[in-house]
Amino acid sequence: MTESKATGLWEESQKASVAGVRKWICAQYDSQPLAYVRTYGCQQNVSDGEKIKGMLALMGYGFCETVEEADLIIFNTCAVRENAEDRVFGNVGALKHQKRRNPNLIIGLCGCMMQQEHIAERIKNSFPYVDLVFGPHSLPKLPELLEASLNTKKRIFDLSENNVGIIEGIPIRRDQEIRAWLPIMYGCNNFCTYCVVPYVRGRERSRRSEEILQEFKGLLQAGYKEVMLLGQNVNSYGKGLEEEINFSGLLRKLNAVEGEFRIRFMSSHPKDATLELIDTIAECEKVCKHFHLPVQCGSDRILKQMNRQYTRADYCRLVDYAREKMPDIAFTSDFIVGFPGETEEDFSQTLELLERVRFDSIFSFIYSKRKGTKAAEMEDFTSDEEKADRFQRMLDLQKQIGIEKYESCIGKRFRVLVEGPGRSGTNYLTGRNEAYMIIDFPGPLELVGQFVEVEITEALNWALRGELVLSQDKMGEKK
Numbered sequence: 001m002t003e004s005k006a007t008g009l010w011e012e013s014q015k016a017s018v019a020g021v022r023k024w025i026c027a028q029y030d031s032q033p034l035a036y037v038r039t040y041g042c043q044q045n046v047s048d049g050e051k052i053k054g055m056l057a058l059m060g061y062g063f064c065e066t067v068e069e070a071d072l073i074i075f076n077t078c079a080v081r082e083n084a085e086d087r088v089f090g091n092v093g094a095l096k097h098q099k100r101r102n103p104n105l106i107i108g109l110c111g112c113m114m115q116q117e118h119i120a121e122r123i124k125n126s127f128p129y130v131d132l133v134f135g136p137h138s139l140p141k142l143p144e145l146l147e148a149s150l151n152t153k154k155r156i157f158d159l160s161e162n163n164v165g166i167i168e169g170i171p172i173r174r175d176q177e178i179r180a181w182l183p184i185m186y187g188c189n190n191f192c193t194y195c196v197v198p199y200v201r202g203r204e205r206s207r208r209s210e211e212i213l214q215e216f217k218g219l220l221q222a223g224y225k226e227v228m229l230l231g232q233n234v235n236s237y238g239k240g241l242e243e244e245i246n247f248s249g250l251l252r253k254l255n256a257v258e259g260e261f262r263i264r265f266m267s268s269h270p271k272d273a274t275l276e277l278i279d280t281i282a283e284c285e286k287v288c289k290h291f292h293l294p295v296q297c298g299s300d301r302i303l304k305q306m307n308r309q310y311t312r313a314d315y316c317r318l319v320d321y322a323r324e325k326m327p328d329i330a331f332t333s334d335f336i337v338g339f340p341g342e343t344e345e346d347f348s349q350t351l352e353l354l355e356r357v358r359f360d361s362i363f364s365f366i367y368s369k370r371k372g373t374k375a376a377e378m379e380d381f382t383s384d385e386e387k388a389d390r391f392q393r394m395l396d397l398q399k400q401i402g403i404e405k406y407e408s409c410i411g412k413r414f415r416v417l418v419e420g421p422g423r424s425g426t427n428y429l430t431g432r433n434e435a436y437m438i439i440d441f442p443g444p445l446e447l448v449g450q451f452v453e454v455e456i457t458e459a460l461n462w463a464l465r466g467e468l469v470l471s472q473d474k475m476g477e478k479k
């Protein structure tokens with residue numbers, strides 16, 4: 001059951017601490033202190049990073065691009081795979097000398113990795129120069145925690161798991177000007193056996209649709225042209241809310257807002273993806289015809305072990321129905337290679353699925369054992385070499401499919417949202433089509449932030465190249 005907890009207002013609980021930190025800053029510094037915030041991991045984390053920066057800006061901090069310039073360093077960490085954690089430990093280790101040179105430096109670690117007890121213990125014991133540690137549940141309390149750290153000079157660890165429900169009104173300092181992240185829900189109830197997310201981010205809770213709509217309209221007014229709706233499984237949006245609404249209903253509400261913009265969303269769990277949702281994507285002209293639908297693998301036996309609750313046939317039915325409704329819809333996906341017990345036969349079924357669906361692109365990961373998850377207890381008899389070999393075979397096959405897909409785009413015209421200067425040359429711009437493909441084309445910088453039409457002339461390894469056909473004004477005339 002999705003939790004339904006009261007929505008709280010951030011300002012009410014943190015106002016006094018924001019003032020407290022501002023006062024401390026005025027007494028301590030002659031010029032504005034600088035914060036360095038580094039985020040690891042998924043878009044949800046990037047969105048959390050924007051809230052951290054929003055709160056810090058309100059407390060009086062400016063921002064810098066290097067740790068050397070910083071008065072406050074925050075690493076917003078990811079726990080999904082071991083290599084992400086290793087990188088954090090490496091980077092925190094490197095701060096030891098920095099702290100020695102500048103004892104007034106404050107070092108904070110937050111995010112999913114910190115919500116795990118064994119990690120917090122390791123930080124406590126092996127990294128004594130880290131001042132502040134808190135998990136995702138405590139993120140809204142950053143002013144309170146920072147104030148306590150500054151005033152007491154003691155190390156602060158807050159790993160409370162109080163699942164506070166939803167806190168609205170946290171200030172946000174967005175990193176981009178064209179595409180914005182908009183979380184519609186938090187947490188996860190699915191407990192895929194390999195995944196640590198439900199343990200560190202708590203149970204699913206949805207934001208009320210009026211709060212989402214208000215933020216969405218604010219983004220459009222601020223000039224954003226693309227909004228990415230975020231959740232670990234957006235397809236279960238709305239469960240537990242007082243209002244009767246599901247994800248399709250939310251998409252229709254947002255699609256009905258006036259203006260020229262695009263809506264994207266991620267991630268979707270195939271077990272909760274419905275034909276109603278596919279019909280909604282087909283009928284809503286502002287929702288991109290791009291479905292990121294992580295399948296993880298092509299073997300029913302392994303899907304069961306992963307607790308994914310769908311079969312390969314269920315997945316293919318969704319893909320086929322969507323393609324019947326929208327022949328040009330793009331499919332992208334996530335895959336895990338080398339899950340405990342995966343045999344060569346299981347893996348060959350994954351390769352068959354790649355051939356069957358012909359994804360536009362995929363994110364593939366070698367299985368990483370996560371403490372506390374069910375899969376961590378499963379017997380794993382496949383060697384690292386074998387896993388690396390399977391991983392490479394998967395990349396090779398997808399590369400071939402990707403090249404064929406890209407080449408089939410030559411001669412086609414796409415509506416592209418222009419994002420900035422391109423990598424193809426000095427007078428090139430870059431943007432993405434609905435399928436999220438990168439498209440470079442020559443054009444003036446004034447087109448950044450506009451929708452244009454581009455005809456594809458060339459397929460590169462990493463992108464498409466084309467010629468401008470129509471800019472936004474002319475596209476308006478065409479309609």
Ligand code: SAM
Nearest residue numbers: 042080194195232267294334335365366367368
């Ligand atoms: N909630 C999203 C979903 O189910 O699609 C995904 C969230 S997770 C941050 C993103 C991807 O990381 C997953 O789809 C999965 O492929 C991968 N992943 C999660 N746990 C993993 C693990 N233990 N080892 C390797 N990859 C993992």
Ligand code: SF4
Nearest residue numbers: 188190191192195197
């Ligand atoms: Fe992890 Fe599965 Fe939840 Fe995605 S749906 S966050 S993979 S448990």
